[in-house]
Amino acid sequence: MTQSNLIQLAQAGDANAIAALMNSALQAIGVTARAVIREGDLHILLESEHALAESSCIEFIQRGITRLGLAWLSSAIVYSRVRGQQVPVWVQKIDLGNSELANPFVLSPEVPLDVEGAILRRLPSSAPRRVRLFDLLLLGFPLLVVFSSIQIWGRYLSSTTSGAVSSTASSELSKSQSTTSPPKTQESAKPDPYHLAINQASKAVKQGEQAKTRQDWRKAAEEWWQAIALMKKVPAAHPKYAIAQQKLAQYERNLEIVAKDRLSLAGMELKKVISGGVSPKSVVYSGDDLFFAQNMMYSHTITVYDREYRLVKTISDTVKLSDFGYPQYPGSHKGAPVEAAFSQDGQIAWVSNYQMYGAGFNSSADDDCSPSGNNDPSFLYRISTGALKIDHVVQVGSVPKFVATTPNNRYVLVSNWCSWDLSVVDTQKNKEVRRIQLGPYPRGIAVDAKSEKAYVAVMGSYDIAVVNLKNFSVKWLQGVGHSPRHLNIDPNGKYLYTTLNGEGQVAKIDLSTGKVVRKVATGNAPRSMAISGDGQFLYVVNYNSDTVSKVRTRDMRVVQTASVNPAPIGVTYDSKTNQVWVACYSGSILVFQD
Known part of the structure; x- marks a missing residue:
């Protein structure tokens, strides 16, 4: 098959033709290329007796791909492997979206394939270098911007649908504290789950008002869990049982808000x-x-x-x-x-x-x-x-x-x-x-x-x-x-x-x-x-x-x-x-x- 036919096939997306064009240049220095196309990406395997220089190989490949005009390719992934080994020495991804290179697959003095820079030499070392799959990029994470915690809590928790937690919880707590304490008998000494739940809800509100970090919001969620558990213990015979059921629904909504709108935004x-x-x-x-x-x-x-x-x-x-x-x-x-x-x-x-x-x-x-x-x-x-x-x-x-x-x-x-x-x-x-x-x-x-x-x-x-x-x-x-x-x-x-x-x-x-x-x-x-x-x-x-x-x-x-x-x-x-x-x-x- 003529080189002209190979070029036409390569431009049409034939991976074997792309590999053949590369091999016409590479085989003279003992390097073999294989290529496959997977879901719009070109995967290239370079095999040689010795490890190849990463940057030079990438430049060589990128020049050739650009010259072929394979605009439909989004990226190429290149693997360099020493013959007889299963693990690649390195793996590199080439983003082809904005390439401006114009040279074809050509070996030139500007594109040395070995570490020393000599174009037609293999690496002198008889042993491959230590496997280095890819230099990890510095991971970037979006900074979580936390608005004023009081405004957040007011927005989500003081609406009529959420029950105005801060005011009602504080009000109920003050009422329970201002009530004249009955004589200390064995019966009255038992903790009142309703008042305990109100007290716990007040703690949850305060925790939410102060929350700034993921750990803070987790603690707020835990406080609401405890308030819910206590309110569920209020017996049907309790004089405030009906109110307790209303507050239980409010607390569960508040917990859902914390879980979905605060903890979820804290992220991975x-x-x-x-x-x-x-x-x-x-x-x-x-x-x-x-x-x-x-x-x-x-x-x-x-x-x-x-x-x-x-x-x-x-x-x-x-x-x-x-x-x-x-x-x-x-x-x-x-x-x-x-x-x-x-x-x-x-x-x-x-x-x-x-x-x-x-x-x-x-x-x-x-x-x-x-x-x-x-x-x-x-x-x-x-x-x-x-x-x-x-x-x-x-x-x-x-x-x-x-x-x-x-x-x-x-x-x-x-x-x-x-x-x-x-x-x-x-x-x-x-x-x-x-x-x-x-x-x-x-x-x-x-x-x-x-x-x-x-x-x-x-x-x-x-x-x-x-x-x-x-x-x-x-x-x-x-x-x-x-x-x-x-x-x-x-x-x-x-x-x-x-x-x-x-x-x-x-x-x-x-x-x-x-x-x-x-x-x-x-x-x-x-x-x-x-x-x-x-x-x-x-x-x-x-x-x-x-x-x-x-x-x-x-x-x-x-x-x-x-x-x-x-x-x-x-x-x-x-x-x-x-x-x-x-x-x-x-x-x-x-x-x-x-």
Whole structure:
């Protein structure tokens, strides 16, 4: 094929052609390039005998991409790896939005690929340098501006709907204190729960008036909890029982205001950064103290962590398919982990593989694909979370991405990107029992609590498929927005939430009507999201903005946006600790406390 033809193919988005053009320059110095396109981003792997200089490689690649005129690419992620190793030496994201470079893929004295600056030399060291996945950026956090605490408390707590807490609580307290004390008998010596509750409410009001920090507001919430508990102890025979019931409702409203409007705004706080040997495509909480990070396809690993952020095990994706009933694939094969889902008890993990490597597979999968391309089928791995090893595999469609388990543990559902369908896997048979055609690029999946319906985002459209899990018929939620990608369903099953990758928004859908009731902009290219255990908040990672947004679901308001490392792509929520884990493709996992 002529270079002119290669250029035309590269400009049309052919990743193999892009790699071929790069290799025509790089192979002379012993560097090999591989390229794939994933959801509008170009991923490039550079392999060499010795470590390469990061800045020079990035400049070389950026010049070539700009000259090719690939304006539709939002970013490129470059991985440098020493041959024979699984872990990249470094990972770098290139933002292609505002590049002004104009040179093609050309090696010149201004672009040395080694640390010493000699253009046609490899690094002299025979051993690779110490692995450095990515220099962590200084994390920026929005400063929480706290208005005058007295004005805040007056705004939220002294309205007629909230019961004018300060005045009524103080009034009741003064009345109770001014009342002539009865003679001290055994009966009168017993504490009066009503007066104790009024006294406790007064403390809560004062705490709110003085609150300035997150800890202050937490204490205010605790004070209201105690006031509520005391007021609930007022017996029906008490002379002020009717008033006590009114005040109980007031106190509960006040607590709700503190929890939602003060503590929620205090926001997420960075607690831990996990790095070294990871480049996670996704991170998923098992529900039973483990977190699975599926690393980029060239790593061929799944890294497992516990709640103490310790690496429990690195699971290789190498398998012998013939050992699991697939004799047509002899020898060992590697996968490319993408997403994971867990059984309801957390004992089984199911992991999708973008493609397979080895005999019988051509390893040419790409995101720009269709069923007519006859891409190879791939495999779903079953992993025991006790033994942390692959104990079974199931063949599914081409380029499987998202995975979901039904609450009744009967099925595992897999969205197949290139075959444009949904695989239904029977967990008892460990076998695909149904394939459902959906349309271009199915991605996110959410299943209702009764295991009756599965919602599937079809990213190459504006629609979400509704699959009946009894008869496998399909209906549609149409016109929800451009490129729906990830789905979450609220715990009550009333609303469905979807990221709209093509709009930079998140949509809230009323499932009783099938209509979008509200949208909110979170950032550039919102990819994955997680929902809090109580359904009050969404956590959305914005891939091109390098941020995670916290969205309050009741009014779809962004209450916090926190900066993270480049290329945030996955997120999960631990309901036991209220922690948010964010997977950054550039080589780290950030854990936030909320």
